[in-house]
Amino acid sequence: MGRLRLVVAGIDDTVPAVRRLVLAAPQGGELPSYTPGSHLVLDVPAGAGRERALANAYSLVGEGLHPSRYEIAVLLCDPHGGAAGGSAWVHTLRTGDPVTAMPPRSSFAPVQAATRHLLVAAGIGITPLVSHLRFHARWGREAELLYLHRAGRGALLDEVAELTGGVASPFHDRADLLSRLRERLLDQPIGTHLYTCGPTGFMDLVVSEAQEAGWPASRIHLEHFGLDDLDPGEPFDVTVGERRFEVASGVSLLEAMEQQGYAVPNLCRQGVCGECRLDLGPATTGVWHRDLYLTDDDKAAGDCAMACVSRALPAADGRSHLEVSL
Amino acid sequence: MTGTATESAPHPPHYTSVPDWSREPLVQPVDPLGRVHTVIEVVDGDRVATRAVVAGWLAALAGAQVRHHTCEDTSAAVAALEDDLVAARVGHRVLVAGSADACLAVRAAGVRAGLADDEMGFGVVSVATRTVWCVHCSAATVAELALDDVVACSGCTRNLLVYPHVSRRTGQHLGFMVDAEEA
């Protein structure tokens, strides 16, 4: 996997607990382009309380055409509260520090055919949507933003004000945002797509409001990172060669394989880095991919899966099975 | 993880541009999640069967906001749909009953107006007739045809193979000369 070698070129800690980090090539110059809503996966070294190396995904703030810098906004998640320590590490970086990353990957792009975009963000979930807003502003696309954040904790407020002409005044109260959202969901022309990013509970609310207003699934798009966001899923069984074992609900294939003594390479354990990719054999009944790494074509082929997040889907007879070929 | 809210559904193994309901007559159910429903009845084929399909839908939609149009032919149906969609809001659903040929043409108008596949449903009463678009002269030929049949192009008289591909934006089947290689 080709890593990008970057250095920290700028830090902005103005908003409490939200660090804006600018990364650039060590000698300057152009970085790989990316589509709006893409994320960057940073390598997080072991040490300072981290037992092993990690990889964490962060949404890019920019728009992505011929960039000379990558900018991310990282919310500090408390390792004592169960976070793996990636964001805490980002908050210790200093200007000039080297950082390696995988090139940006797209997972939450604006729908090209859409005639209008309704964006609904909460907290740090504003990051990929600012990237969308920049793109829409550049191409003159119609976009509307509803943004919820705690008073005094809003990230990227200057960009939001600039890109929405100041009309998207943020909400500090969830109930206020929801009542405005209900109104706006009823009044979007055909061709509008909805994008939401924020904590899982928030996005669930947005999705259920949209469904309530008659929005079909194909117009609703959401983005979230993190293992605890994922549905525990149903149990399924796995064969690796002659061995057969079960993966219980709430346990990942990666964890189950580790318990069985297999060493599966991994970094992020949340479906973003690509390290834990496994080849699957034809006895596989179906794959619920859930990763942000494989392309749509890879997923449609159904012959590989990411051990950290993917699970088996049942066949018509109800059996759920993955045949792993190591 | 990311994607549309339907992400948990597995991909169909082989995608094809020819909908099942244009291979054999099928009636899709109403979508009770819709807020407003346009129901289009295209009566240039089997009127009785078409009426029965629409009656079933209207019963299932009792109490919902419904705009029912009875249209004499495909172009009237397309006009009725386009008219309804001008001021329509997301939450709108469209149901079309009639021949597969009419349904494909009306679906194409819906696609051009920005409707998604999960906002349209079809009730097909016959699949005998197909419209074939000639890749050589761009004429459209309408005839009683099965997929993979051969038909003389109404524009250039070339013998066209009715290829199993339907354009989403026109609703027409792709047709090209059978012996193109030897010609």
Ligand code: FES
């Ligand atoms: S460990 Fe990173 S994708 Fe699975």
